[in-house]
Amino acid sequence: MSNLQPDDQRKPSILILDFGSQYSELIARRVRETEVFSLVMSYQTPAEELLRIAPKGIILSGGPSSVYDVGAPVCDPSIWNLGIPILGVCYGMQLMVQQLGGRVEPAIGKAEYGKAPLLVDDPKQLLINVESGSTMWMSHGDSVQSLPNGFVRLAHTLNTSEAAIADHQRHLYGVQFHPEVVHSEHGMALIRNFVYHICTCEPDWTTSTFVEEAIGNVREQVGDKKVLLALSGGVDSSTLAFLLNKAIGNQLTCMFIDQGFMRKGEPEFLMNFFDQKFHINVEYINARERFISKLKGVIDPEEKRKIIGAEFIRVFEEESIRLGPFDYLAQGTLYPDVIESAGTNVDPQTGERVAVKIKSHHNVGGLPKDLQFKLVEPLRRLFKDEVRKVGQSLGLPDEIVRRHPFPGPGLAIRILGEVTNQKLNCLRDADLIVREEIQNSGLYHNVWQAFAVLLPVCSVGVMGDKRTYAWPIVLRCVSSEDGMTADWSRLPYDLLECISNRIVNEVEGVNRVIYDITSKPPGTIEWE
Ligand code: XMP
Numbered sequence: 001m002s003n004l005q006p007d008d009q010r011k012p013s014i015l016i017l018d019f020g021s022q023y024s025e026l027i028a029r030r031v032r033e034t035e036v037f038s039l040v041m042s043y044q045t046p047a048e049e050l051l052r053i054a055p056k057g058i059i060l061s062g063g064p065s066s067v068y069d070v071g072a073p074v075c076d077p078s079i080w081n082l083g084i085p086i087l088g089v090c091y092g093m094q095l096m097v098q099q100l101g102g103r104v105e106p107a108i109g110k111a112e113y114g115k116a117p118l119l120v121d122d123p124k125q126l127l128i129n130v131e132s133g134s135t136m137w138m139s140h141g142d143s144v145q146s147l148p149n150g151f152v153r154l155a156h157t158l159n160t161s162e163a164a165i166a167d168h169q170r171h172l173y174g175v176q177f178h179p180e181v182v183h184s185e186h187g188m189a190l191i192r193n194f195v196y197h198i199c200t201c202e203p204d205w206t207t208s209t210f211v212e213e214a215i216g217n218v219r220e221q222v223g224d225k226k227v228l229l230a231l232s233g234g235v236d237s238s239t240l241a242f243l244l245n246k247a248i249g250n251q252l253t254c255m256f257i258d259q260g261f262m263r264k265g266e267p268e269f270l271m272n273f274f275d276q277k278f279h280i281n282v283e284y285i286n287a288r289e290r291f292i293s294k295l296k297g298v299i300d301p302e303e304k305r306k307i308i309g310a311e312f313i314r315v316f317e318e319e320s321i322r323l324g325p326f327d328y329l330a331q332g333t334l335y336p337d338v339i340e341s342a343g344t345n346v347d348p349q350t351g352e353r354v355a356v357k358i359k360s361h362h363n364v365g366g367l368p369k370d371l372q373f374k375l376v377e378p379l380r381r382l383f384k385d386e387v388r389k390v391g392q393s394l395g396l397p398d399e400i401v402r403r404h405p406f407p408g409p410g411l412a413i414r415i416l417g418e419v420t421n422q423k424l425n426c427l428r429d430a431d432l433i434v435r436e437e438i439q440n441s442g443l444y445h446n447v448w449q450a451f452a453v454l455l456p457v458c459s460v461g462v463m464g465d466k467r468t469y470a471w472p473i474v475l476r477c478v479s480s481e482d483g484m485t486a487d488w489s490r491l492p493y494d495l496l497e498c499i500s501n502r503i504v505n506e507v508e509g510v511n512r513v514i515y516d517i518t519s520k521p522p523g524t525i526e527w528e
Contacts, residue, residue: 009217010381012039013201015055019043019063019073019091025336027059027089027180029383030188035203036195039381040339047078057085057199060092062178066106066142067091067098074099085171085198087126090140093165093174100148100172110159112138115183118163122154126166126173126193130155130186136163136177137184143176171198207393210386211243214378218247225327227376228320231256231282232408233270236332236379238400239391243378244330245280246394252330253281253323257315259308260288261410261419263435264428273400283323287315295412295419301528304419308409329373333380334387404449405483413528417456422509423471427454429507430473437499438477447489448480452503453516453527461511463504470511473503477515478525486520 014031018024018040031038043060050058058079065072077099079086088096094104120132136157144162147153151172155164163176173194179187195201227244231237231254244252254274258267267284275282294307320326379387391401407413411431415423430452438450453474461468475496480486500513516523 010037010213011053011055012037013056013205014038014059014195014199015045015050015053015057016040016059016061017043017045017075017092019061019095020065021062021089021091023089023178023180024061025339025383027061027191028335029385030180030191031059031195032205032383032386033188034192034195034201035205036201037205043073043075045076047076047082050076050079050084051082055084056201057087057194059194060086060088060095062090062092062139065091067094067104068142080170080172083171085194086173087194087198088172088174089180090176090178093176094140094142094144096172096174097144097148097151097162097165100151100167102144102148102151103146104142105145107141107143107159110143111141112157112159113140114138116157116159116177118155118157118177120155120164122152122166125168125197126175126190127154127164128193128197129189130193134185135183136175136179136187137181138177140176144174173198207386207389210382211246211390211393214243215247218244218376218378221376222248222251222328224251226325227252227328227330228324228326228373229254229330230316231270231274233262233266233400234332234406235384235391235401235403236334236387238274238396239387239394240330240332240379241274241280242278242391242394242396244376245278250281253283253326255283255285255316255319255323257285257287257312257319259291259312259315259410259412260424261291261308261412263406263411264432283319285315285319287311290315291412292419292421292424297418299417301413301416304412305409308412312408327374328376330376330378332387333377335381335383338380402445404444404447404451407526413526414451414453415456416454416527423454423456426471426507426509427452427473430454430503430510433502433506434475434499437495437502441492441495443489443491443495446479448478448483448486449525450475450477450489452476459512461504463511468511470509472512472514473507473510474514474516474527475499476525476527478520480520480525483525486525488515488517488519491515 013036016024016027016038024040028038028040098104115135116138117133118136120127143160147165150167150169151165153162154166157163160176165174178184179190229241231241241254256270271284274280291311294311298304388401411424411427412419415427434450434452438444453476455472458469477489477491478486479489496515503510503513
C-alpha cells in the first residue's frame with residue numbers, strides 16, 4: 001500500500017520509508033527545507049514501485065522495534081541493489097546492517113537516550129561541515145556490533161562505536177542518531193550532504209514553483225467548472241481561497257458559515273478582507289440562531305461538538321444546493337492528514353493499519369464523505385509551515401497567516417456548560433481584551449495560543465461598595481511546538497495584572513480572573 005496517489009504530478013526526489021518513527025514526517029519536512037521534494041511511504045513499498053517512482057535517494061526512518069523482534073518491520077530486501085543511494089536512520093541503519101550480514105545487539109549498559117557528542121572519523125561526503133564533538137540526538141537500545149562487508153565507520157560516540165557508517169561503493173549510509181531533530185546541532189548539514197552530495201538532487205521545491213504548479217494543476221483539473229470552498233478564516237482555507245482565486249477567478253465561490261461562535265469582529269473582518277478588499281466571491285451565511293438553538297440545555301462537551309459538526313454539515317448541504325450546482329469541492333487537506341488517513345504502514349502480524357503518529361486534530365466541521373462533489377485539494381502535499389509560506393507569497397497578511405489556532409466549534413467549547421448568547425457576549429468581550437493586550441505586549445508570536453474561557457459558576461466579589469456575584473474568566477496562555485504537548489506561558493506579572501483589571505472592569509458579568517498554570521499533559525489546551 002502506498003500513499004503516493006496516481007494523480008500526483010510531481011515525483012519525490014527523496015522518499016522516506018516509514019518504519020513507525022514519530023519522526024518520519026519530520027525527516028520529510030527537513031528534506032523539504034533544503035528545497036528538495038520528499039514524500040513518506042510505507043516501509044512495505046516494493047522495490048519495483050520504488051524503481052517506478054525513481055527517487056534520487058531513499059531515507060529509512062527510525063522505528064520503535066528491535067530488528068531481532070519477531071515480526072519486526074522489514075523492507076523489500078531488493079532495495080539494497082537498486083543503485084539508489086539510501087540513508088538509514090537509527091532503526092533504518094540497524095536493519096541495513098542486519099540484512100546485509102552485519103550484527104546488531106542490545107547495547108547493554110551502553111544504550112543512549114538524549115544528547116551525545118559525535119566524534120567524526122571521516123569528515124567527507126556525509127559528514128562535511130558536521131563538526132567533530134558537536135551534539136547529535138540519540139535514542140537507541142540496540143547498537144551495531146559488526147559491520148557488513150564493504151562498510152566503513154564514519155563516526156562514533158563514547159558509547160557507540162558505529163554511530164555513522166557507509167558503503168561508498170553501493171551508496172549505502174547509516175546513522176545511529178537522529179539528524180532531523182532540532183537538538184542535533186549539525187543535523188541539517190548531514191541531511192543536506194545526503195540530499196545534494198550523495199543523491200545529487202536539484203533545489204527545485206520552492207514556494208514559487210509550488211504555486212506555479214498548483215495553479216496549472218487546478219486549471220487542468222477543473223476546466224471551466226464551478227468550485228465551492230467552505231472558508232473558515234483559518235490559515236489553510238484562507239490560503240486555498242487565495243490560490244484558487246488566482247487559478248480560476250470567479251469560477252470559485254466561498255461559503256462562510258457564521259455559526260455564532262467566532263471571536264468578536266471576526267465575521268466582519270473576514271467578509272471585509274476577502275469579499276471587499278480582494279474581491280473573492282464569499283457568500284456569508286448567518287446561521288447563528290440555528291446553532292445556538294440546537295445547543296439549548298446541552299452541557300456535555302462531546303455532545304456539543306457532535307451537534308455543531310452535524311449542524312454545520314446540514315447548513316453546508318442546504319446552502320450548496322441553493323448557491324449551486326457546483327462540480328467541485330475544494331478542501332484544505334494537508335499532508336499530515338493524508339498520511340494519517342492513508343496510514344502508511346500495516347502491522348505485519350495483524351495486517352492492521354498502523355498510525356504514523358498520534359492524531360493531531362480532532363476537527364469538527366469536516367464535511368461528509370458522501371457529498372456529490374469531486375475534490376480539489378491542492379494543499380494535500382504540504383506541511384503546515386509550507387502552507388504559511390504559500391499564503392504569505394500569495395499576499396495573505398500576517399494577521400491571517402500567523403494567527404493562533406482556533407478550534408472549529410469556536411467559543412462554544414470555551415464556555416463550560418450550556419452556551420447562551422449572554423455568555424457568548426461576555427466571553428467575546430473578555431477574549432478581545434486578552435488578544436489586544438497580548439498583541440500590545442509584543443508577545444503574540446511568542447506564544448502558541450492565548451485566550452479566555454468562561455466558567456459557569458459564580459463567586460462573590462466587591463466592586464465599589466457593592467457585593468457582586470458573577471462568573472470567573474480563566475486566562476489560558478501556552479507555549480507549544482505542535483499543540484500535542486504544551487507548557488503554560490510565564491507571562492509578565494504586569495501583563496497579567498493589566499488583563500485582569502481590564503476584564504473585571506470592562507466585561508459585564510465577570511468579577512474574577514484566574515490564570516491556568518497547568519501543562520499538557522496532564523491538562524489539555526482547551527478547557528471544554
Ligand atoms: P487540546 O485542547 O486537545 O487542543 O489540547 C490541542 C490544539 O488543538 C486545537 N483544537 C482544535 N483545532 N478543531 C481545530 O482545528 C478543533 O475542533 C479543535 N479542538 C482543539 C486547540 O485549540 C489546540 O491548539
